[in-house]
Amino acid sequence: MVEVKNLGKEFVTPNGKITALQNISFAVAKGEVFGIMGASGAGKSTLVRCLNYLERPTTGQVRIAGQNLAELSPRQLALVRQQIGMIFQHFNLLKLRTVAQNIAFPLEIAGVPKEETQQRVDELLDIVGLTDKAQAYPHQLSGGQKQRVGIARALACRPRLLLSDEATSALDPETTQSILTLLKKINRNLGVTIILITHELPVIRQVCDRVGVLEQGRLVEMGSVTDVFNQPHAAATRRLITTSGLVPPTTARTKSAVTRSTLAAGEVV
């Protein structure tokens, strides 16, 4: 679904060049939930923005469903972007549009006819459980509800890939749980591939199949969530796990038991 090869990104600033990402390579299979974790400033946000070319990589390539994004015209890139949903830490909703109008927004951009849009919006409101809030404005919603609108909007054009940029980082633990459950449901029921970046390790543990660890613009470790959390190799991974209060379990357990038991620990933290 997604292939990233030798991706690098440099920013030119008045104080010289800053290397944000260096030599990043990974692949995400269809239907997978892939997490990217790292401390603040590790380059997570830049990386996720390179995946839909909101940031143009300086070197390397990004392939989505086989298409090299670098070779696309602006028009073609727009069409690919319509097939990639994205959700954000601060939701980024249009504040003067109702919930229903916000969800209809990407369909409007894609030029979907009105009746079809109406029908699709109703379906999406149902999927995210906000049917009764269709006519509300974003300022009348809670954080969790706003993110549900964000998710519905991201799903509007039936994307095969969903990018999540710290989608739960502005939410309280309980709301985070409900959003993660929703994302998991979307992954299972709709078969949407999800790439999510976060600094919250419990989020990775709970919903991701595989995880990559980003430190100072480099991918220092990658593997299944169980392996990475139980036997972290990179110093950066160990640091992240220790500082987040998640201690790797000492006794061997089955995969599901490990996931569940440490999840509970993460929740308390």
Next chain:
Amino acid sequence: MSSLLADKALQKLIFTATGQTLYMVGLSLAIALAVGVPLGVLLVVTAPGHILPRLKLNAVLSSIVNTGRSIPFVILLFLLMPVTKLLVGVSIGTRGAIFPLAVAAIPFVARVVESSLQEVDPGVIEAAQSMGASPMQIIAKVLLPESWPALLLGFTLTAINLVGYSAMAGAIGGGGLGDIAIRYGYQRFRNDVLLETVVILIILVQITQSLGNCLALKASKGQRRPD
């Protein structure tokens, strides 16, 4: 008796002058919006880091706008006379005043639009880009609608400024309330006329501001300001 008749004539003159003021302000506002809004949008989107960065164009537009804003209106009135004559056919009178009024308001409108559009959350613009929106779609569906309440207040401000500027149009025989106030009220010592024109101007400004506030409030959809 003769003074009463004179007053009747004067009332008619004030009535006509009110009409002239409204005509000058209305038409020059319309022209200023038609030119100033696209100019303001260009100022925003061509800025570094925005959706259509064109640094040279941005610098040129910005300096044109600044130049326009630094010329006092009374001077602009006379400076533009040959151009007005060319465009409108006359360089004096109410019709002759509309063009310089519009020219004076264009850079103001451009800056009002610029500052309003700059308030749009960059995250929302990024979200639209992530959906594959083109720059035109972002302008039409994100930037302008999201800053609509602020724009309405800015346009109200422009209209009120134009009422003030229009008072100077008397300098080129433009007529209007300002002209009456100076020629009849001040120069002929008719304090009552002076007072009346001022009262009418106050009422015009009040109505304009209330209307603008009301529309902006309605457009903000219950959103608290500032966000």
